[in-house]
Amino acid sequence: MINSKKKISGGQAAVRALKREKTKHVFGLIGSATMEMFDALYHEKSIKFIGVRDERTGTHMADGYARASNKHGVIIAGQNGPGATNLVTGVAQAKAAFSPVVAIAGSYSTKDKMEDAFQGLDQQSLFAPITKKTWTVKNSKIVPKVIGDAFHLSMKPRRGPVCINLPRNILAEKNTYNINLNKPSFSSESNLKGNKERINKATKLLLKSKNPTIIVGAGIKYNSKYREVIKLAELLNVPIVTAAGHGDAIPFNHKLNAGQMGPRGNPVASRLVKEADIILAIGTRLGFNSTFYSYENINKKAKIIQIELEKKMIGKYFPVSIGIHADAATATVQLYKEIKKEKIKLDVKKWTDLYLKEREEFLNNRENENLGKNFPIQPKGLFKQLRKVLPKDSAITLDAGTLCLQATDALEYYDPPSLFTPLDFGLVGFSFACGLGVKVAKPKKTVVSLMGDGGFGMTISELSTAVEYGINTTTIVMNNQSWGAEKAYQKDFFGKRYLGADITSPSFDKVAELYGAKGFKVKKVSEINEAVRAAIKSNKPAVIDVDVDPKALYSFRRDSFQHRIKK
Structure with a gap:
């Protein structure tokens, strides 16, 4: 029990509440609205802070961490307004996955009127539809209780994300607090028996x-x-x-x-x-x-x-x-x-x-299928090599998009939980950041993230985070130079009238090297195994840029376009 006769700030109380909940890692992007909280984290050595480059991808890290650890994933958006809005996609993704993410966002002072405040925004209304519950704290004395309630609710069936908006003045205001560090607010297990x-x-x-x-x-x-x-x-x-x-x-x-x-x-x-x-x-x-x-x-x-x-x-x-x-x-x-x-x-x-x-018969046919020549690489050829080369204890993260959807059942999983996908939210740009969170939660696991070139381009800045904190995952970019799902629909249902489907990117292996990670380029099926082994053994964040046949397009949701007339 911390019986604080000395007054401490709301930010310090918030961090002590995180400690009470046995929080080991916090993902976040600093901002002026929550400086008291970040200063308290600086002094709290039991919690490791991982600074991210974007609040959205930081939320995906917290999501991956939560799913892999079967505990909470915590993300702090240090700035109100744009810092909070950047959380939205990641929180909505966590809701679709029933993932216990605790999002903490700075907020404008309670003394200000929202419409006049700097970066003022109705964050309460913004997050309410995509969380189990959203709080905006108006009294600094209840900061520890609200954090405890949030941790409890996020783990309560069915699990899901919560959001706490902490106004600037609430975090700065000083009070005395009684915080029992030996009594977390949640239980991660449910043993409810059936009738x-x-x-x-x-x-x-x-x-x-x-x-x-x-x-x-x-x-x-x-x-x-x-x-x-x-x-x-x-x-x-x-x-x-x-x-x-x-x-x-x-x-x-x-x-x-x-x-x-x-x-x-x-x-x-x-x-x-x-x-x-x-x-x-x-x-x-x-x-x-x-x-x-x-x-x-x-x-x-x-x-x-x-x-x-x-x-x-x-x-x-x-x-x-x-x-x-x-x-x-x-x-x-x-x-x-x-x-x-x-x-x-x-x-x-x-x-x-x-x-x-x-x-x-299915598994034999899958292994013996004629997948064409060494070049260009067919998706099935890539997956076949990955089945051979990936360690059996690997954790695999996937994006949405047709290449990743094909990979979902084409790869093999041996050590549950070891597959992390966007599920029903169908989000592109999820996999790499999620993989970083999974690796933080399970540092001994080999973590491999599959993405298309479009999705990786969205989130490539988190290579800085991976390098800075030594989060050594391997990301395989299936590079078909297009938004593959949409191009497939344009091919099959819109007379090959391509608009916005083709994209260009720098050589991702070279970009990775510039960030301080390891980069590998693969143009032939025969090069895949060697590159994957080298990436995993490099003991660094690694990116493998794989040229996948741009003509290997597949329309997954054909049912959505059955009313279209093919021209």
Whole structure:
């Protein structure tokens, strides 16, 4: 307990509150509005400050840190007005990913009228729609309480970002505070059990199934509770598919793992969901990227058992036969125990054997596919080499865009959580910054970030941050000299009338060297492995500029343009 008889500033109290919450890293960009807070961070040696070049990318770092560590990610925008507005894209991204980001923004003095204040802006209204809650502190005495409340709420199911606006005068004002450093405001674990009656009903329904499939999502992934799911799947001899963007929820090398489902998944996993008679959805909303909210991607006749920690998500997108409001792993263990007690063996051998055969054929065909010559590099050729060369414990971050969407299920993940994507927000410019946050959270992991040339161009300035703080990730730029998704739509649906689709960039490998990072250029498939190995071993931030065939364009959302007439 810090019983401060000596008056301290609101900024000092805010930092002590961060310390109470066991904060180890803070990402931020300094500004005059929050100088008291940054000065307090200078003196607080238990918290490492990482200065970023842009508040948006800093928020992506906090997001990656939060997802990889299963704890909060903290970002401070030191300046009100433009510093706060720069947070918006990153906070909105965190909301779509249900990521517990705590955003702290400076704000104009409470003594000023907003319309007359320097860089004045209604930040409360700005952040309210994209956070679980936004606070604007009007009394310096409650700064520690508000920070505690924010940390608690961001971790409370379903997790998500919060924002605290701290006015200049509130941070400067001095008061006495009682802050218990041994009592954080949050718990990162939920052990909510499923209703016994519903568990029993789910058990009986599963045991009658002929073609059952388990779908696993973030509710299992971020807690790394995959062993509980595998144990249940092995008991039932049932295949597992993963929700889109969560292909790492189950280690790739388990034979019952079919990979990612849906329009952005693979055909084996997708067929299982389309033909299953019973679907056990564990810790997943059955959201947009997995289903497009369409029965074209999930069997309309299937009876769905959904286990979800956020009650309002049960049956939100598809009607369920049994909804179980519970922690995903906890309810999975309950199901396992009930099914084991029944001592009934499911009649699913034909269903599962067919799946195992299809999986083996799919993986063999993928490895043996003729991917053309050494040059130009096809996306599948790049992914094939990455499957060979990346260490099995790698964490991989991806952007949006068609090249990264193709990579999502083409790569292999062994150590959950190890795949970090923009998910339903579909954000370009996310991957590199997110990877820096993941590396800070997991310094022993190999972190590899894939991006297109457009997305990397948006965020390249964070190479300064990576070099300055020794955040040694490897970024692979898939350079096709275009905004690939949009160019594909212009090709397929707008008569090849290209406008704004082609882009030019400097040699990213040379730019990386100018920043003090390592740079590599790859023009042929045969050069990929050597470059990746050298980048990982360099013990520096590294950028590999890979020339990808600019003609390898693919329209992912063809359904969005079916009403167009191709000319």
